[in-house]
Amino acid sequence: KKTYKICCLPGDGIGPEIIAEGKKVLAAVGKRYGVDFQCEDALIGGAAIDACGDPLPEETLAAARASDAVLLASVGGPKWDSTDPAAPRPEQGLLRIRKELGLYTNLRPVQIFAALADASTLRPEVIDGVDMMIVRELTGGLYFGKRERFYEEPGAGAAGAPGQRAYDTLEYREYEIERIARQAFEAARKRRGKVSSVDKANVLETSRMWREIVHRIGAAEYPDVELEDVLVDNAAMQLISRPADFDVVVTENMFGDILSDEAAQITGSLGMLASASLGDGVALYEPSHGSAPDIAGQGVANPLAQILSVEMMLRYSFNMGEAADAVRAAVTAVLDEGWRTRDIADASTPADRILGTAAMGDEVAKRI
Amino acid sequence: KKTYKICCLPGDGIGPEIIAEGKKVLAAVGKRYGVDFQCEDALIGGAAIDACGDPLPEETLAAARASDAVLLASVGGPKWDSTDPAAPRPEQGLLRIRKELGLYTNLRPVQIFAALADASTLRPEVIDGVDMMIVRELTGGLYFGKRERFYEEPGAGAAGAPGQRAYDTLEYREYEIERIARQAFEAARKRRGKVSSVDKANVLETSRMWREIVHRIGAAEYPDVELEDVLVDNAAMQLISRPADFDVVVTENMFGDILSDEAAQITGSLGMLASASLGDGVALYEPSHGSAPDIAGQGVANPLAQILSVEMMLRYSFNMGEAADAVRAAVTAVLDEGWRTRDIADASTPADRILGTAAMGDEVAKRI
Numbered sequence: 001k002k003t004y005k006i007c008c009l010p011g012d013g014i015g016p017e018i019i020a021e022g023k024k025v026l027a028a029v030g031k032r033y034g035v036d037f038q039c040e041d042a043l044i045g046g047a048a049i050d051a052c053g054d055p056l057p058e059e060t061l062a063a064a065r066a067s068d069a070v071l072l073a074s075v076g077g078p079k080w081d082s083t084d085p086a087a088p089r090p091e092q093g094l095l096r097i098r099k100e101l102g103l104y105t106n107l108r109p110v111q112i113f114a115a116l117a118d119a120s121t122l123r124p125e126v127i128d129g130v131d132m133m134i135v136r137e138l139t140g141g142l143y144f145g146k147r148e149r150f151y152e153e154p155g156a157g158a159a160g161a162p163g164q165r166a167y168d169t170l171e172y173r174e175y176e177i178e179r180i181a182r183q184a185f186e187a188a189r190k191r192r193g194k195v196s197s198v199d200k201a202n203v204l205e206t207s208r209m210w211r212e213i214v215h216r217i218g219a220a221e222y223p224d225v226e227l228e229d230v231l232v233d234n235a236a237m238q239l240i241s242r243p244a245d246f247d248v249v250v251t252e253n254m255f256g257d258i259l260s261d262e263a264a265q266i267t268g269s270l271g272m273l274a275s276a277s278l279g280d281g282v283a284l285y286e287p288s289h290g291s292a293p294d295i296a297g298q299g300v301a302n303p304l305a306q307i308l309s310v311e312m313m314l315r316y317s318f319n320m321g322e323a324a325d326a327v328r329a330a331v332t333a334v335l336d337e338g339w340r341t342r343d344i345a346d347a348s349t350p351a352d353r354i355l356g357t358a359a360m361g362d363e364v365a366k367r368i
Numbered sequence: 369k370k371t372y373k374i375c376c377l378p379g380d381g382i383g384p385e386i387i388a389e390g391k392k393v394l395a396a397v398g399k400r401y402g403v404d405f406q407c408e409d410a411l412i413g414g415a416a417i418d419a420c421g422d423p424l425p426e427e428t429l430a431a432a433r434a435s436d437a438v439l440l441a442s443v444g445g446p447k448w449d450s451t452d453p454a455a456p457r458p459e460q461g462l463l464r465i466r467k468e469l470g471l472y473t474n475l476r477p478v479q480i481f482a483a484l485a486d487a488s489t490l491r492p493e494v495i496d497g498v499d500m501m502i503v504r505e506l507t508g509g510l511y512f513g514k515r516e517r518f519y520e521e522p523g524a525g526a527a528g529a530p531g532q533r534a535y536d537t538l539e540y541r542e543y544e545i546e547r548i549a550r551q552a553f554e555a556a557r558k559r560r561g562k563v564s565s566v567d568k569a570n571v572l573e574t575s576r577m578w579r580e581i582v583h584r585i586g587a588a589e590y591p592d593v594e595l596e597d598v599l600v601d602n603a604a605m606q607l608i609s610r611p612a613d614f615d616v617v618v619t620e621n622m623f624g625d626i627l628s629d630e631a632a633q634i635t636g637s638l639g640m641l642a643s644a645s646l647g648d649g650v651a652l653y654e655p656s657h658g659s660a661p662d663i664a665g666q667g668v669a670n671p672l673a674q675i676l677s678v679e680m681m682l683r684y685s686f687n688m689g690e691a692a693d694a695v696r697a698a699v700t701a702v703l704d705e706g707w708r709t710r711d712i713a714d715a716s717t718p719a720d721r722i723l724g725t726a727a728m729g730d731e732v733a734k735r736i
């Protein structure tokens with residue numbers, strides 16, 4: 001019997017509640033497909049800061065490295081919010097694990113579940129057929145460049161004013177752009193054959209380099225894939241005006257953070273979207289949404305994005321396409337039968353169809 | 369008779385066509401209100417590169433400085449697109465004039481014209497009541513920080529790979545954040561009393577500094593204004609899920625570029641939105657849209673955003689509130705009577721109500 005070790009990182013807020021449902025579904029998959037998924041929890045984020053002052057303790061990193069895949073829930077919350085540069089922050093745990101595991105590719109599929117099409121604030125005819133894959137570079141750019149804050153003496157400021165000064169650095173190297181471009185072109189080949197590369201080449205030097213390299217890789221290695229350039233401000237508009245036209249969208253880290261959340265919101269059901277962070281070794285899977293501290297501990301959080309991150313794990317880390325399809329089919333069936341968590345319910349949902357976190361996990365698990 | 373000198377910068381693409389309509393409306397206003405607007409054209413952008421190799425010639429800058437206000441149309445086009453760091457680019461003209469004139473505040477009002485409410489791809493009930501003011505910092509951040517591209521020897525890259533490396537710098541000083549924060553709070557006082565400050569404080573040092581300073585100014589000088597922090601990824605979502613809840617949105621240059629275009633697209637009529645760039649001296653007014661090279665020279669471009677930038681000029685540079693109201697009323701009346709340019713027409717627009725650029729300008733001018 002095949003055995004896989006899964007490093008589970010519950011994190012903060014609703015994290016512990018939703019990851020329990022991810023494990024439940026993994027167990028159901030293991031039973032049905034004869035695989036032994038061994039889940040072990042480790043600390044990350046605010047929970048890790050509280051326990052040992054470090055958002056990514058050494059043991060957690062070691063456990064992640066020793067695993068076959070990492071399942072993360074969510075990190076962060078107002079408890080640890082601070083603008084003090086020296087204070088440890090939950091998000092550092094997430095950023096560090098991405099960097100340490102070399103997870104340079106973030107895949108964020110954006111799709112509409114037919115049963116939830118009404119949840120979008122966009123008109124139905126506009127979101128009809130939306131099916132895109134956002135490929136976000138995840139270990140470079142402003143997230144990992146040098147940053148600093150210091151105090152300038154009176155007179156040093158451009159306006160003669162004394163005060164603080166801070167900078168962050170947006171930096172990329174050629175090989176970082178080459179490898180993310182290849183990921184985007186490969187994804188497009190398995191989809192509708194089109195890549196939209198998003199940059200701000202009319203202003204940024206990194207963007208001009210990005211554009212050159214993406215075109216060189218495209219022309220040399222993927223002449224069969226259509227490639228278009230879109231300026232980031234324009235992309236923010238087109239995601240709203242013609243979302244269904246996008247197939248694969250590839251962009252640098254910060255633009256990807258903004259645009260992938262915008263694209264997720266277009267579906268109206270952020271609670272349904274998962275992401276995969278891939279590198280050359282062990283990969284990490286997480287929901288696209290955050291830790292929702294306002295509803296933590298109430299048992300009402302939607303576990304479906306976490307469950308769909310398990311789907312992605314099965315597909316990308318374990319090559320278990322059939323099992324992944326089964327997870328997706330189970331989620332679709334549950335929705336089609338009218339079951340909802342609070343966030344995806346609307347005025348027409350009968351009260352007895354609104355489930356808590358665990359009950360929703362049960363419904364999915366029993367259909368595997 | 370009062371005399372004002374207006375420096376007009378037609379720029380590229382549809383620029384020359386739409387600025388002609390802006391002047392037409394200015395002339396009508398001058399006649400009605402007894403003011404002499406003296407318009408003089410100067411070169412900027414691609415047109416200036418073609419004429420003398422410089423996207424912002426010295427004479428243009430001198431003319432702008434000597435004027436009472438600058439009316440800009442649009443710059444840029446595929447003709448001058450290049451990823452060569454050494455090639456002159458039209459956008460440099462725009463960025464340089466912003467910097468040289470110290471135009472650190474970019475005001476972008478986002479409103480819905482009742483007659484065009486159907487143009488939005490968002491559901492009518494979601495955009496109902498949308499009325500926000502985006503206050504974008506315009507002379508700092510990634511747009512003006514140090515940037516460079518160079519070649520690294522084999523072995524120098526993190527992955528041992530040789531190749532290019534590039535960086536851009538996101539930098540802010542305390543006084544830059546203080547002054548834009550004040551602009552936002554002042555705007556909020558004249559509106560619904562709420563400021564949403566957008567940053568990425570969980571990652572960027574500049575954002576943590578931004579957040580501290582905005583709160584300090586708010587608490588000390590504007591305790592009557594409500595202040596909330598929104599992370600930029602979250603803001604990109606909320607603009608789609610609850611756009612009507614925003615009053616004043618204040619953010620740094622690059623986030624402002626992305627979010628103001630996203631917000632503009634929410635209205636569905638980008639061709640209707642203008643912006644004002646203000647500093648301590650002469651101010652600049654321009655449409656929010658670009659140079660639309662694909663329809664340049666055809667006489668079909670929508671001049672209304674340019675005309676509404678004249679409205680903003682009257683209001684902010686000349687304190688002519690009544691005249692500004694008259695321009696807005698004229699635009700509203702033209703729309704209410706069913707006149708459209710092609711971009712804002714829909715299937716229900718009778719063919720004889722679709723006007724070209726000049727005819728649309730005439731309709732507005734004659735109602736002043």
Ligand SMILES: CC(C)[C@H](C(=O)O)[C@@H](O)C(=O)O
Nearest residue numbers: 076091094095257570571601
């Ligand atoms: C929590 C935060 C640091 C993170 C990011 O910005 O990458 C999150 O928004 C995400 O998109 O995964």
Ligand SMILES: CC(C)[C@H](C(=O)O)[C@@H](O)C(=O)O
Nearest residue numbers: 202203233444459462463625
């Ligand atoms: C043309 C470009 C440099 C400019 C910018 O990014 O500021 C434009 O998009 C704008 O928003 O005015």
